[in-house]
Amino acid sequence: MDDLGAENRLRFEQLVLPQVDAAFNLARWLLRTRADAEDVAQEALLRGCRFFRGFHGGDARAWLLQIVRNTCYSWLEKNRPRDLMVEFDEELHPQPVATPESIAIADEVRGRLTRALETLPPRHREVLVLRELEGCSYKEIAAIISIPIGTVRSSLSRARRQLQSVLINPGCKEPLRGL
Amino acid sequence: MDCDLTCSTLHAYFDNELSAAGDAEFRRHLEHCSDCVAELDACHFVRHSLQRSHIYEHAPALLRRKIRADLRSFAPTSVSSQPLWWYWMAAVAALLFVAILLGRVDHGLRGDDYQAELAGEIVDAHVRSLQPGPLTGIASNDGRIVKEWLDAKLEFAIPVRNFADEGFALKGGRLDVMEGRSVAVLVYERNGHPINVFIWRTREPDTSPRAGSRQGFQWVDWRKGKIEFCTVSDADPVDLEKLHQLISSSA
Numbered sequence: 001m002d003d004l005g006a007e008n009r010l011r012f013e014q015l016v017l018p019q020v021d022a023a024f025n026l027a028r029w030l031l032r033t034r035a036d037a038e039d040v041a042q043e044a045l046l047r048g049c050r051f052f053r054g055f056h057g058g059d060a061r062a063w064l065l066q067i068v069r070n071t072c073y074s075w076l077e078k079n080r081p082r083d084l085m086v087e088f089d090e091e092l093h094p095q096p097v098a099t100p101e102s103i104a105i106a107d108e109v110r111g112r113l114t115r116a117l118e119t120l121p122p123r124h125r126e127v128l129v130l131r132e133l134e135g136c137s138y139k140e141i142a143a144i145i146s147i148p149i150g151t152v153r154s155s156l157s158r159a160r161r162q163l164q165s166v167l168i169n170p171g172c173k174e175p176l177r178g179l
Numbered sequence: 180m181d182c183d184l185t186c187s188t189l190h191a192y193f194d195n196e197l198s199a200a201g202d203a204e205f206r207r208h209l210e211h212c213s214d215c216v217a218e219l220d221a222c223h224f225v226r227h228s229l230q231r232s233h234i235y236e237h238a239p240a241l242l243r244r245k246i247r248a249d250l251r252s253f254a255p256t257s258v259s260s261q262p263l264w265w266y267w268m269a270a271v272a273a274l275l276f277v278a279i280l281l282g283r284v285d286h287g288l289r290g291d292d293y294q295a296e297l298a299g300e301i302v303d304a305h306v307r308s309l310q311p312g313p314l315t316g317i318a319s320n321d322g323r324i325v326k327e328w329l330d331a332k333l334e335f336a337i338p339v340r341n342f343a344d345e346g347f348a349l350k351g352g353r354l355d356v357m358e359g360r361s362v363a364v365l366v367y368e369r370n371g372h373p374i375n376v377f378i379w380r381t382r383e384p385d386t387s388p389r390a391g392s393r394q395g396f397q398w399v400d401w402r403k404g405k406i407e408f409c410t411v412s413d414a415d416p417v418d419l420e421k422l423h424q425l426i427s428s429s430a
Contacts, residue, residue: 009250010354014361020246024238038242045246110232117234131194132229138196153187153196160190164221167228 005053012052015060020045022061022134023068029129030072032083032118044071062136065144069126076122083122116166124159131156189215193222272375272411273355273364275398316353316364325352329363335380337363337406340429347374347422367422372414374422381407388423390416399423 023044028037044067055063076083117125130136130144138152145152191197192205209215317328326339329352341349350366350373365376381402388401399419400409408426410419 012250017243017246020238020243021235024242025236028236034236034239037236038239041238042242042245042249046249049250109228110234113228113232113234132226133235138191138194150187153191156194157187157190160222160225163225167225 008052012049015055016045016048016052016064019061019064023064025133026065026068026126026129027072029117029125029133030069030122031075036075036079040071040075041068043075044068047071059140059143061134062140062143065130065134065136066146069144073122112167116163119166120159120162124155124162127152127155128159128163186218189218190222193219272373273377275411276375276377276409316351316366318351320349320351322349325349325365328352329354333361333363335406337365337378338426338429339365340425342367342422342425342429345421345425346370347418347425369412369414369418369422372412372418374410374412374414374419376422376426377409377411379407381405383407388420390419392416401427403427 020041024037024041027041027044028034031037031040044064048064048067051067073084117128120128126145127141130141136144138149141152142149147155188197188201188205192202197205209219317325319325319328320341320343322339322341326337329339330336332354339349339352343349347367347369350368352366353364355362355364355377361379363378365378367374367376382405383402385404386402388399390397390399392398397414397416397419398409398411399416399422400407401423402408408423410422412419
């Protein structure tokens, strides 16, 4: 195993460890299960340790999320390549199904949002998660995904429209209310 | 403006990512474009829904523990070329310091999570102390050099003085992490006994010094100017009191 160095380890603990929530959240939404997200987030943090010598200051969260994202895509290519081929199709996206948790209204809203997000293609899901859940700026998103800022803009606008169409969908009988 | 073309402009406006000029231009456009007004409403609705439903997924405690274990498995490399004799002493004192903190926490009303977190810190400090290489630090009797080294790594400025003339020779400084926060440690020597001074930022009001002993070590703790100091040593308790006075009067 590679050496991290005592001083680098301290920096890693101070700068990167506080970002574990962000790492896990992104992995969970890209992989869609908590169990897989735990494994992949752990692997990403390990990779982060190895690459940490290459981090010379700046935005530690964006730096870590870039690694998390790459680790997630590698994992998906190996374990669930079909996830990456899915293109969004408003006609075909899965209809929400009743689950035990939908009994409580709050849970149902949460469940529908969760399913709606998971319906989106990974590349649209990630911009929404980074922007709406993680509060990243366009510049940070561009750095994490390695795309131009203009592409962040257009991806976000498409992703938001898709999410709206899933949430306010004829198959969903009624639009999301009560929030 | 053509609304098909401005779709991504609308989202940049919604996200406060337009320039001042772009922002003003889009506001003017909004005054006569009901499509864009409706689209903005939809954006607000989605954001509001996502935030209100709390779908952000926080990392489980188990994952944090696994990551900490991974970190410990990385062997440290030597930072300074010469192992410093006081590092071992410093490591022992660090453990005592955590024991003091833990003792303090015992008297407070803290939750199990906090206790678990602190227990993790103790393990970390312990593991750090057992590693063969030196801990991260700087060996110097020049207060200015030690201060510069520490200031570059901390978010607060700490007072560093060599009190060699008063019998407390500065040996160096180092950084540690206790309770998840950065702690500066100054190392002095008094009649052959190393003294560690743990220094960290606090929000609590100033206090006069409190002294105690544990496992043969003496400690003196006080707060001044939003900074907490804790000196630990096997030196004479009178010496710790003297050092407290020196530090307090120089700060």
